Amino acid sequence: MIRTELYSKAWVMELYEPATVGEIQQVEQELQIVLPKVYRELLCVSNGVLGNLATLYSTEDLVEMNKTYEVQIFAPGYVSVGNDNGGYHLLMKAEQEAVHFQLVSDGYGVPNENDVTDYFLSWLNSDEGNPWRNE
Structure with missing residues (x-):
C-alpha cells in the first residue's frame, strides 16, 4: 500500500492533489x-x-502519453505509467x-527479459527514485 511516506x-x-475515482475510471475507459x-x-x-x-x-x-506513443498498439497489454x-x-x-514495471526505450515494442525490471512499490519507496537501480 502506498502511504504518505x-x-x-x-x-x-x-x-499533487489526489485523483478522484472518476478521473481514474475515465483513464481506463479512454485507454480501454x-x-x-x-x-x-x-x-x-x-x-x-x-x-x-x-x-x-x-x-x-x-491518456495523453499512452495515446501519443501508441502504447496499446506497440505494446498491447501494457500501460506507460511514467518515464525516466x-x-x-x-x-x-x-x-x-501487476506489481512491477519494465523500463523500455521510446522506440519499444513489447517489453522483453532484457529490459530493466523492478517492483513498483520497492522502487517507489526507495530513497533514490532511480528506475535504473536494478540494472
Missing part, C-alpha cells in the same frame, strides 16, 4: 485498459509525481494485480 522521499520533487491496483493507489495519494530521476503520470498525462525524464518509459502490465 512518499512525501519524505528525497527524490520526490513535487506531489485496467490500471494496476498499485498505480491506482498512487493516484489516490498524488495525481502524478515529479521526481528528479523519473516522472509518474497523472490521470491526464496517462530521458527517453525511457516505465511500462506495467495493464492488469489489476
Whole structure:
C-alpha cells in the first residue's frame, strides 16, 4: 500500500492533489485498459509525481502519453505509467494485480527479459527514485 511516506522521499520533487475515482475510471475507459491496483493507489495519494530521476503520470498525462506513443498498439497489454525524464518509459502490465514495471526505450515494442525490471512499490519507496537501480 502506498502511504504518505512518499512525501519524505528525497527524490520526490513535487506531489499533487489526489485523483478522484472518476478521473481514474475515465483513464481506463479512454485507454480501454485496467490500471494496476498499485498505480491506482498512487493516484489516490498524488495525481502524478515529479521526481528528479523519473516522472509518474497523472490521470491526464496517462491518456495523453499512452495515446501519443501508441502504447496499446506497440505494446498491447501494457500501460506507460511514467518515464525516466530521458527517453525511457516505465511500462506495467495493464492488469489489476501487476506489481512491477519494465523500463523500455521510446522506440519499444513489447517489453522483453532484457529490459530493466523492478517492483513498483520497492522502487517507489526507495530513497533514490532511480528506475535504473536494478540494472
